[in-house]
Every structure is written in C-alpha cells, then in structure tokens.
Amino acid sequence: MNKVVIIDDLVDSCSVISEILSPYFECKSTSESHSALDLILEFKPNIVLMDYQMPRVNGAELCKSLKENPATKDIPIIFMSGVATEDERVETLELGGDDFIAKPFHPKELILRLKKRIQGYTVKPPIDNHAVIANVNASTLAVGNLKMNLNSRLVYVNEREITLTPKQFEILKLLIENQNHLVSRSTFMEEVWGHFEVTPRNVDSQINYLKKKIEGFQGIITAVPSFGYRLDYKM
Template sequence: MKDSGTKKKIMIVDDFEESCQLMVEILSSEFECHYVCQAEKALELIHALKPHLIIMDYKMPYVTGVELCKIIKDAPSLRHIPIIFISGAVSSDERIETLESGGDDFLSKPFHPKELMLRVKKRLQSYALESISQLKVGNLKMNLNSRQCFLDNQEVVLTPKQFETLKLLIENRNQAVSRQLFMTEIWGHADVTQRNVDSQINYLKKKINGFIGQISSVPGFGYRLDGE
C-alpha cells in the first residue's frame, strides 16, 4: 500500500479480509488504500488517517456499520468524510437505515470492479465541489455561493466585512492571522487601523455566540480561530 503523497486516501472497514484485499486491488491503482477488519478498532485509525472516503460493510460483529457511521458523523473532525456502505442481501429498510445514519451511498455485493471505482470517484468529486462552496468548522457553516452563515443550522446575518473576516479565520483555522492580513484582505487599500479589525472581531464573536470553537486574541499579532 504505497503512499504516493498525492493520492486520495480510502479507508475500508470490513470484517472479511478477503473483501478488503479485493477492494484494495481494485482501487489501489488510483488511490492510497488502507483497511481494518475490526470495526471496534476502525475509529482510532480513521482519526489518525483522516481518509478522504470510507467504504464500510453494513453487517459486522460487535459494532455494526450503522453504529460506526453514526459515531463518525457525530465527530466534528470526521463528519465531512463521505461513507459508502457495501454489503450483500440487505432489505430496503436496511438500505434506508444506512442513509439515515449518515451514509452517502450503498453498493451491493457482488459488485463489478468498475462500478466500485466509479462510485468512489463520484463521491470524491461531489465532496470536492461541496468543499469549494462551503466552509465548515464545528457547528458553524458558511455557504460561499449564497454568502450565508449558519450556526447550528440557524442563519446568522453578517455584514460583508464580518463575513469576510470569518471566512479568513476559518480558512486559516488553528493558525494565527495577523491584523495586517485582515486589513489587506478585507479593507484593501482603504484608510483603516488595527482598531477596525478589533471592532469587527468583537462584533463577529457576539453574533456567533454559541460557536463550539473559539476565536481568541494573539497578543501583539492578531487572532486565531480554533476548532475542528
């Protein structure tokens, strides 16, 4: 399982090792593939690897695919990862259950190798397009196309400068952003001072009160948004 450094990472969770190896064989020409056969160990590996997509068996002992999917979708740092369920002989109700738990797609066994490859590529492309138009951190989401901001799915009305301020913070999450960068990126060449930046940040923090992350001051430098 060679890491090219540029390939998208796929995590396969299936209690049958032969199934895992078959999917690795199909996908490894275009993706960096990893697998785990114990669902109860999968979460730790997913946190460590941060895959771009997860392929998960529906029926597994100890922890079912649906149970694991719910745990993943409840984790702020993992919930964005697309999940394709894969299994044989499941009912319509079971398929619906996988979607209700947060699954993005379902593929029945036995499957054609080309169909598996196409499903994976389609999900990765859809996620890439969504990522371009949206920024997410914790319980906060920004739609860059409609220029709307949502906190716990409730819209927060921001001024244009507050929107751009928050966007810059999220794009640089967990990193300090200098006041000078705010002034350059948001105000351009307008006649502003660092006090303008501080005011915008203070107003912004009040509007997104309830954000599960944190916007904090970096003394003598600027601000940092921390969150997953």
C-alpha cells in the same frame, strides 16, 4: 492521490477491494470495526467504504460515531452489503451514509461511485479572511432567527448551534434559497443525493429529522402533498 479506508470483517474482502482500488486511490483497510475510528482519525481519508453487517460494531453504529465526531462528520461514507434489507438501506441514509452498493459489485462501478462521492466533497482551499469579511452575505444564509454559514457549515437557531448531517445541511440550504417557493422531491433527490437510488421516502425522513433539530425556528417547513416542501417565512 485520494485516500480510502476500507472496513470489512472479512480479511479476504479487504484484500480484494484494496487490490481493485489501489491503482486509483491510496488505500488502508481493517477487519476490526471497533478500531476503525482510530484508523480514520490517523489516516484522514477522503472517503470511507464499509460493510454494513459486522460483528462487535456494525456499520450503522460506526457511521453514527463518525457523523457525531467533528473531525470525521463530513467524510463521505459508502456502505456495501450483499444481504441488507430495504429498511436497513434506508437506515444507512438516515444516519448520514452517502451511498450503498450491493455485493457482488462490478469493480468499475465501485471506482466510479467512489470518485463521484469524493468529487462532491472535495475540500476547498483556505479562503482569505479579508475576502470572507468583504463577502459575508455570500457565505451566510439567514431567515428570521436561523443562520447558516456556508464556509464553516455551522447552523444556528437563536445563536444555539445545531448539528446537521451533510444531507440535512444541503436540504436546509435548498429550502432557504427557495424561500416561500416549492422545492420538489425530485429536486432534493437530484441535488442532495445525486445518482444514488434514493426514494421520496428518504427525502421525507431526512426532512422530518431536520424539522426536529431546528425546533424554535420562526419559519415553517410545509409539506405540499404529492409534490415536495416549502420553507414559509413572513416578516
């Protein structure tokens, strides 16, 4: 059974959500956001469901800590809130959040969103080392001085390791796979964010972060006004 960590400063909310999810997931919850990281490291959940506005350590701060920790950076995060502004919702995406659900929510919607996000991040079984060596080209994307390992999800520019969020990794992968061809914003929204209510602004924001992180890359990520982006690289 897939595992969920629920983080909400209201104890009653934790109890209600746990009751909704327990027939479908193994749940653990905490109302102490400052100790949530320890719970996540110990429980090793498939997904984290957290409130956005919490005392001491808010959702944005906790998300940032999770995405910076190698042991938790790939765990999907769904935020929930009844009062978050549009800018705050955008902030959760920029920090690496995978979805946002408004309170009050329909139990079935919450369950379906959790299942979809877990499905998208299912851990693959170990790959035989000999198969990796024999199929190295299929597991590695390279453009000029930039390399992406699709198995380890490591990215390098001039052998310098680059830390990307899961969404930034998928954006870069799409650009490299479509090198010198336009990738529309709608394609990014569908392939990277799935069904989530994302806007072109989210795409632009993540690509701006990505361009800063891969500084020194010999190629160029070019914006095509009103359409999307293209990764240009010439030998």
